[in-house]
Amino acid sequence: MAAIEIKEVSKSYTLNRKESVLALKGISLTVADGEFVALLGPSGCGKSTLLHLVAALDEPSGGSILIDGKPPAVLRNQHRLGIAFQDHALLPWLSVSANLALPFKIAGRPVDTSRLNYLINLVGLQGFEQARPSQLSGGMRQRVAIARSLCLEPALLLLDEPFGALDAVTRRRMNIELQRIWQEGKLTTLMVTHSVDEALFLADRVAVMSGRPGSIIKIVDVPFERPRLRSEDFHKLADDLTALLEP
Amino acid sequence: MKKILAQLFLLAAWELIARSGVAGLTVPTPVSIAQIYLEPRFAALLYRSALTTAGSALLGLAIGILLGTATALISHTNAALRPGLDRLAVTVNAIPAIAIAPIFVLLVSRDFTPTLLSAIAVFFLIYVAVSSGLHTPSSRLLDMLTTFGAGKWQRLLYIELPSALPSFLGGLKISVTAAMIGAVVGEWFGAPTGLGIVILNTMQNFQIPLMWAAVLLVAAISLSGYGLAHLAEKRFS
Numbered sequence: 001m002a003a004i005e006i007k008e009v010s011k012s013y014t015l016n017r018k019e020s021v022l023a024l025k026g027i028s029l030t031v032a033d034g035e036f037v038a039l040l041g042p043s044g045c046g047k048s049t050l051l052h053l054v055a056a057l058d059e060p061s062g063g064s065i066l067i068d069g070k071p072p073a074v075l076r077n078q079h080r081l082g083i084a085f086q087d088h089a090l091l092p093w094l095s096v097s098a099n100l101a102l103p104f105k106i107a108g109r110p111v112d113t114s115r116l117n118y119l120i121n122l123v124g125l126q127g128f129e130q131a132r133p134s135q136l137s138g139g140m141r142q143r144v145a146i147a148r149s150l151c152l153e154p155a156l157l158l159l160d161e162p163f164g165a166l167d168a169v170t171r172r173r174m175n176i177e178l179q180r181i182w183q184e185g186k187l188t189t190l191m192v193t194h195s196v197d198e199a200l201f202l203a204d205r206v207a208v209m210s211g212r213p214g215s216i217i218k219i220v221d222v223p224f225e226r227p228r229l230r231s232e233d234f235h236k237l238a239d240d241l242t243a244l245l246e247p
Numbered sequence: 248m249k250k251i252l253a254q255l256f257l258l259a260a261w262e263l264i265a266r267s268g269v270a271g272l273t274v275p276t277p278v279s280i281a282q283i284y285l286e287p288r289f290a291a292l293l294y295r296s297a298l299t300t301a302g303s304a305l306l307g308l309a310i311g312i313l314l315g316t317a318t319a320l321i322s323h324t325n326a327a328l329r330p331g332l333d334r335l336a337v338t339v340n341a342i343p344a345i346a347i348a349p350i351f352v353l354l355v356s357r358d359f360t361p362t363l364l365s366a367i368a369v370f371f372l373i374y375v376a377v378s379s380g381l382h383t384p385s386s387r388l389l390d391m392l393t394t395f396g397a398g399k400w401q402r403l404l405y406i407e408l409p410s411a412l413p414s415f416l417g418g419l420k421i422s423v424t425a426a427m428i429g430a431v432v433g434e435w436f437g438a439p440t441g442l443g444i445v446i447l448n449t450m451q452n453f454q455i456p457l458m459w460a461a462v463l464l465v466a467a468i469s470l471s472g473y474g475l476a477h478l479a480e481k482r483f484s
Contacts, residue, residue, distance in 0.1 A: 055394045079396040089391040093409055102405065106397045158394070 046214025307365020315373025376418025380411030
């Protein structure tokens with residue numbers, strides 16, 4: 001398990017010799033060990049950029065990001081990071097089980113078949129072990145991607161709009177499933193989403209971001225007990241947060 | 248069935264036109280070409296020559312594939328070398344085979360020139376195919392692998408190489424025919440045997456049916472190679 005400490009992080013991209021654009025400014029956020037935090041904001045507000053910085057896919061221009069007191073790349077190189085993207089990022093030429101075996105191969109560990117079977121059961125894909133991604137529905141591919149992110153029992157789970165490409169009904173069902181999966185073994189999770197409903201349904205805390213430059217305007221503690229239902233209070237809080245997102 | 252009928256019709260038309268003599272003396276009838284293949288003396292000559300030419304083309308193909316793939320991999324994994332290698336490949340390809348063959352004849356040998364011309368043509372085609380193939384995977388896939396802690400070589404092994412396979416097989420398809428052209432042209436510069444030599448000698452001696460028989464054999468070998476590469480492409484992508 002791991003705790004994230006983001007301090008005064010900024011990120012700018014140079015457009016050309018003279019101009020640069022500030023994508024993130026003064027971001028400070030801590031995620032405690034075993035906590036589920038959602039980054040909520042409109043598209044283009046820099047929330048995915050922030051997640052990429054935590055995944056060590058990019059370097060912050062200013063400030064620091066520490067995971068358990070060390071730079072994110074350390075955790076990554078120890079193969080203790082799990083990630084799932086909006087587009088499933090499954091290898092199309094590999095079967096479901098071969099895709100799930102990939103993190104083990106990257107880490108140079110023997111493929112743990114009992115873990116694979118456990119994960120396939122966890123995401124409800126029994127019988128599809130030999131299927132190719134193209135033979136699965138969008139929701140099933142996303143389940144494989146989530147199972148893959150959990151393969152190596154990561155210390156930190158990063159979810160980049162994992163259900164963003166799904167239809168509303170499937171998305172709801174996947175939210176319920178993710179809640180169940182997460183409760184089976186709570187692990188530190190940072191999720192990027194633009195859905196208020198999804199953020200409130202899944203997260204312990206929601207960091208609301210606004211764009212240009214991307215910054216956190218409010219951090220909300222979600223008061224509801226798990227397993228969550230979409231109650232009247234839930235909808236009220238959702239409305240409040242939605243109002244915050246209005247430009 | 249329709250296809251076979253259409254082809255028989257074309258052959259019959261060819262036979263009639265060639266017999267009538269309207270196309271001149273240099274167009275043989277299909278029957279006279281078929282007779283060449285059935286004549287043991289010529290059949291043996293064509294068989295021996297075809298083995299030599301196909302052997303040169305095959306060896307050239309293998310060398311070209313090896314060099315092209317290796318160069319593409321080096322240029323892909325060393326960003327600093329990429330512009331230079333790109334320019335080298337383009338330059339090598341820009342020199343016409345006809346122009347470079349005399350250099351090879353003096354540099355190595357007449358026997359090996361066909362293989363080298365094949366290899367050069369194939370090298371460029373495979374280099375371009377593999378280079379562009381290695382760049383096809385989406386950045387999402389590469390990001391995913393990086394996040395799981397994969398290094399440069401693991402990304403190459405698990406994502407970039409498999410992604411380059413369809414492009415490589417497409418390149419292989421056109422390489423097969425390019426290798427045959429290289430071998431035949433290479434033989435014109437004084438190779439001891441081969442279909443290119445048969446074509447050249449029969450042209451000079453006005454043995455029209457034998458010349459056509461050799462040309463058709465070159466085409467048949469090229470097409471079978473192309474067909475095999477096509478099957479491989481369908482099987483793997």
